[in-house]
Amino acid sequence: MMSNQAAAYASFGNFFRFLIQEMKPRGPWLTPFNIISIPVIITGVIILYFRFVYGLGAVTNYTQEVPWGLWKGLNVVTGVALAGGAYVITFVVYVLGVNKYQSIVRITVLHGFMAYTLSAGALLLDLGRPWFGFNPYIGNSFGFSSVLFLICWHFLIYMIAAFIEFSPAIAEWMHWEKARRFLTGLTLATVILGITLSLLHQSGLGALYLMAKTKIHPLWWSEFIPILFFVSSVYAGLAMIIIEGTIGHKVFKNLLPEDSDRSFDDIVLGLAKGAAVTMFVYYFFKALLFIHDKQWELLNDGFGLWYLLEVIGFVLVPSLMFAFGFKHRSLKIIKIAAAMSLIGIVLNRLNISIICFNWYAEVRYIPNWKEFIVSMTVIFVQFWIFRWIVTRMPVLNSRHQH
Numbered sequence: 001m002m003s004n005q006a007a008a009y010a011s012f013g014n015f016f017r018f019l020i021q022e023m024k025p026r027g028p029w030l031t032p033f034n035i036i037s038i039p040v041i042i043t044g045v046i047i048l049y050f051r052f053v054y055g056l057g058a059v060t061n062y063t064q065e066v067p068w069g070l071w072k073g074l075n076v077v078t079g080v081a082l083a084g085g086a087y088v089i090t091f092v093v094y095v096l097g098v099n100k101y102q103s104i105v106r107i108t109v110l111h112g113f114m115a116y117t118l119s120a121g122a123l124l125l126d127l128g129r130p131w132f133g134f135n136p137y138i139g140n141s142f143g144f145s146s147v148l149f150l151i152c153w154h155f156l157i158y159m160i161a162a163f164i165e166f167s168p169a170i171a172e173w174m175h176w177e178k179a180r181r182f183l184t185g186l187t188l189a190t191v192i193l194g195i196t197l198s199l200l201h202q203s204g205l206g207a208l209y210l211m212a213k214t215k216i217h218p219l220w221w222s223e224f225i226p227i228l229f230f231v232s233s234v235y236a237g238l239a240m241i242i243i244e245g246t247i248g249h250k251v252f253k254n255l256l257p258e259d260s261d262r263s264f265d266d267i268v269l270g271l272a273k274g275a276a277v278t279m280f281v282y283y284f285f286k287a288l289l290f291i292h293d294k295q296w297e298l299l300n301d302g303f304g305l306w307y308l309l310e311v312i313g314f315v316l317v318p319s320l321m322f323a324f325g326f327k328h329r330s331l332k333i334i335k336i337a338a339a340m341s342l343i344g345i346v347l348n349r350l351n352i353s354i355i356c357f358n359w360y361a362e363v364r365y366i367p368n369w370k371e372f373i374v375s376m377t378v379i380f381v382q383f384w385i386f387r388w389i390v391t392r393m394p395v396l397n398s399r400h401q402h
Helices: 002-023 032-054 070-082 085-095 099-126 130-138 147-173 177-185 187-212 225-251 260-292 296-300 302-327 331-355 369-390
Strands: none
Touching: 032 369, 070 099, 070 187, 070 225, 070 331, 070 369, 085 099, 085 187, 085 225, 099 130, 099 147, 099 225, 099 260, 099 369, 130 147, 147 177, 147 187, 177 187, 187 225, 225 260, 225 331, 260 302, 260 331, 296 302, 302 331
16 A cells, blocks of 8 residues: 555656656747747736736727727637648548648647637637636526627637647657557547537638628628638638748757658648639639629729738739649749738738728727737747647657657
8 A cells, every 4th residue: 555655656756857847948048039029928918917907998999889809800810710720631631531741730730729729818808807708618698599609619629629639749748658549549539520610610700790791891791701711711721831830840840850851841732732722712702702792893992902902912812823833843932822821811800800890980990009919929928838839749750640
């Protein structure tokens, strides 16, 4: 009995020492990212103190007419779209059986989990009474007819599914071999659940704006917004993987296998092909809706030119660049197209949620500098946690990830 207790205490002590060792900083501190992000995060925390003590009005330009602003438009609506790569890649690998992309599964799932977790956190920042944010989960006034109620549950269940998908990496990091094998066995079921939920909440975020027909500019509102949100999240996720992978191959070069550059080039070409197809489908759908609704006269003002810039400049042009880059195996063209695609997604989501929302109002909502700082704080915190996990856990180079 005593020997078992002693062994348990020793095991716990080793586990505790292991965690303490892993918490220690690694690498140089004076990097461009650290120099920029640390002051922003400190400033953001101070602003959030005033937000929770004195209310939203103390740090935002929200009004009774504009209760949703930059934090929802950028950190939630846009952030969730950019996390679409997680469900796309897991579908391709585990459902379609394309093992070529197996090496990027963990990194994309981690990004998806982090993006959803921080988006849920950003939602709490945006609520006037954040403690009411748990009502959809604890049964206080269930709103079964509310799209937002459904999205809240989709978020929660998807985060659980994404965590389970990533958990074999945590078990491998902790040297829990039996737990790793058990959790790996749950992968296919959680992937199918995650894909289903992604389809629902990506389109569900678009469905939120179906009720705002009189507030969103006609060029951006459509009864097909849910479908457009879903399709655009596919190519947004693929473009994000290309940019994220390109940066990761420079920042985490010492953590990658020796042949990673060659295999990643092949992966980029495959992602470019998928992005080209989905972007053209999205563009075709947008053009079809525009022609069907006979919206030609809406192009005669500034909003019309802004719409053409978004749809042609950041959808059609990048889709053609993806196709060109894939055909001629030009990684440079593909990466430029990926960057343009991400700009286009950010622009589209901000147009629908902020820029072209209440477009006819005499006094328009313009985010102040404190709102921008808090949004950047959320993004930088995600980067810090992401970097900590990647540099410690077997995310990029695992002996079991084959």
